[in-house]
Amino acid sequence: MDKKQENKKVFLEIVHQLRELIKHEGIQPGEKIPSERVLSERLNVGRSSVREALRSLELLGLIETRHGGGTFLSAVHSNQLVEILASFILQENKAVEDVHIVRRMHEKEAIRVICSEQSLRNLPVWESLFMKLELENEIVRDLLLRELIIASGNRLALKIWIQLVAYSSTPLKKVSTREEKPMLQMLIKSIQLGYEKEALNAYENWINFLRNSSS
Known part of the structure; x- marks a missing residue:
């Protein structure tokens, strides 16, 4: 098992462990969950792995850490979200593609929102990236x-997107190539001008390029 698959397995084990604790011990929203040390001992995994998994769950709003007080369960509906998310990110084949699809849905919707609002189109970050x-x-x-x-x-979209990227096989954390430059500049410039259709087309062209390059 490679490192990435091992990390996914650990994450799933922690999620399942928390779900069982919540169910069998009747932990209610706002109540404390086991510490990193306890989870590490129960799962027989390193505390650093537990810490990373808890950090991911916190980003999703499923748990919350209080300085000096420990980690607590958030709203009940959040527990449903973690089950759904975990069932996707830790399975193979089609589930991996589902992660890509959901991530791209968030990205395309963000493009639509930005193109529709002048104040967002005029943000200095676009010119800086260009x-x-x-x-x-x-x-x-x-x-x-x-x-x-x-x-x-x-x-919320940002919290979910961060986790989708973390479990995406697309090499998104690498730097772009010269071949991507015109596609990316077209995307950015279309966003600045509010050309939604052109921006989405440029985005799709770029994503397809990445998919073909990594296949």
Whole structure:
């Protein structure tokens, strides 16, 4: 089992363990869940692995950490979300593609939102990214995507997107290539001008390029 698959397995074990604890011990929203040390001992995994999994769950709003007080269960509906998310990110084949699809849905919706609002189109980050491409011929891919989600103003979408990217096999954390430069510049410039159709087309062309390059 490679490192990525092992990390997914650990995450799933922690999610299942928390779900069982919540069910059998009757932990209610706002009540404390076991500590990193306890979970580490029960699962026989390193505390660093537990810490990363808990951090992911916190980003999704499923748990909350209180300084000096421990970690607590959030709203009941959040537990349903973690089950749904875990069932996708830790399965193979079609589920992996489902992760890509859901991630792209968030990214395309962010593009639509930004194109529809002048204040978002005029954010200085777009010109900065465009000039970085012009001068350096590259940017970190997920930097652009992250800025799209952030600019759209949907905090829940950002939390979910962060987790989808973490379990995506697309090499989004690498820098773009020269071949991608015109597609990325077209995407950014179309967003600045509010040309939704052109922006979405540029986005699709770029994503298809990445998929073909990694296949």
